[in-house]
Amino acid sequence: MHLPNFHSAQNAAWRLLAVVKAVFQTTKDIPPVDAYTVGWICALREEYDASCRMLDEEFENPGTEQLRDPNAYVFGRIGEHLVALTLLRTGSFKSYIAAQTARDMARSFPHLRFILSVGVGDGNPSPEHDVQVGDIVVGVPTNTARGIEQYDMRKHLRGGRFELTGRLNPPPDVLLSAVSKVQGQYNGPMKSDITTEHLKRMNDLPGFQRPEYDRVYHSDHRHGGQSKGSETRDRLDRRGSNCTTRGVMAHYGTIASGCEIADVVTKAVYADDPKMNILCYDTVAAGLMNSFPSFIIRGIGDYCNSCQDDRWRSYAASTAASYARELLLTVRAEGAVNEPRQESLVHLPGTV
Structure with a gap:
């Protein structure tokens, strides 16, 4: 009769115990649903991939299914x-989908304090703001706007003027305070570019590296046709040397957002409105601001004209994600927890 080896049985028992402990430890280390205080929404796969790279650590699903x-x-x-x-789920109207996504997120995470919308937008260069591809635009209030303006909420008047027909909520105060700290770190003359360190997380992804040159069309330029302005404005600028030598700049002001992509003429009219002082266009932000306390960060992947060029989109997604990471590192955790929830003031048509 063959008797089992005592030491073999003991070793098997210890191995089983180790497995049980490992499973228990893994389960115990999964943060619960109510521990999550920050939401982060992306609209494009490039934005999502870049944002995931900014995480210090990933966890298993705490049970949202x-x-x-x-x-x-x-x-x-x-x-x-x-x-x-x-x-975001696929669909034609990103702002509506973003609004529903934010509401679903708020229901799932009871202690969620704010949502970061991190992605790519179309820049609007001006003499006051040298917005270039790869730069970052942060939607913050100004003397004449709330940070995010919805062009669907404006009625055209004669003479290129507009009448505001609705308002979006401003960004959360706790993030506006953090921006004041980050602002000097990004654009101070003696400060290094903070994005450089965070962008190292993308070094092994060739598609997310900085392109070599930049092309700039004026906002009223129509590709393959005449611009609405003089012929001298219908031109292509190559800013290769300046674009590739200067670091990433962060610009602070108004982001224009709407349910649909504005045509080039509409963008040109908005771009010339001194009260708006638009730095960037997108199609997601408008759906978020009145759905849940949100903060909009856009990397500039192109310019507000009809000549779309996607070469900078992935890199712009990376710069936006790097700024969002730096912003969270600036906000203390208790600041996020103590930020009061704000109720939606305006219901967007088509949302639940």
Whole structure:
């Protein structure tokens, strides 16, 4: 009769115990749903991929599949903050989808304090703001605007003027305070470019590296046709040397957003409105601001004209994600927790 080896049985028992402990430890280390305080929304795959690279650590799903939430999340940590990151579902009207995504996210995470919308937008260069591809535009209030203006909410008047027919909520105060700290770090004359360190997380992804040159069309330029202005404005500028030598700049002001992409003529009219002082265009931000306290960060992947060029889009997604990471590292965790929730003031048509 063959008797089992005592030491073999003991070793098997210890191995089983180690497995049980490992499973228990893994389960115990998964942060619960109510520990997440920051939402992070992207509209494009490039934005999503770049944003995921900014996480310090990833976690398993804490159980949102049981909450009837259609959003698919990546769960992670940046500094002291636990972040729930998602990519918008496909659809024609990104602003409406973003609004519903924010509401689903708010239901799933009861302690969520704010949402970062991190992605790519079309820049609007001006004599006051040398907005270039690869730069960052942060939607913050000015003396004449609330940071995000919805061009669907404006009625055209004679003489190129507009009448405001609705307002979007301003960004959360806790993030506006953090911006004041980050602003000097990014654009100070003696400061290094903070994005450089964060962008190292993208070094192994060739498609996300900085392109070599930049092309600039004026906002009223129509590709293949005449501009609405004089012939001297219908031109192509090559800013290769300046674009590739100067670091990433962050610009602060108004982002114009709408349910649909504005045509080149509409963009040109807005670009010439001194009260608006638009730095960037997008199609997502308008859906978020009145759905949940949100903060909009855009990397400039192109310019506001009809000549679309996607070569800078992935890099711009990386610069926006790097700024968002730096912003969260500036905000103390208790600041996020103490930020009061704000109720939606305006209901967007087509949202639930």
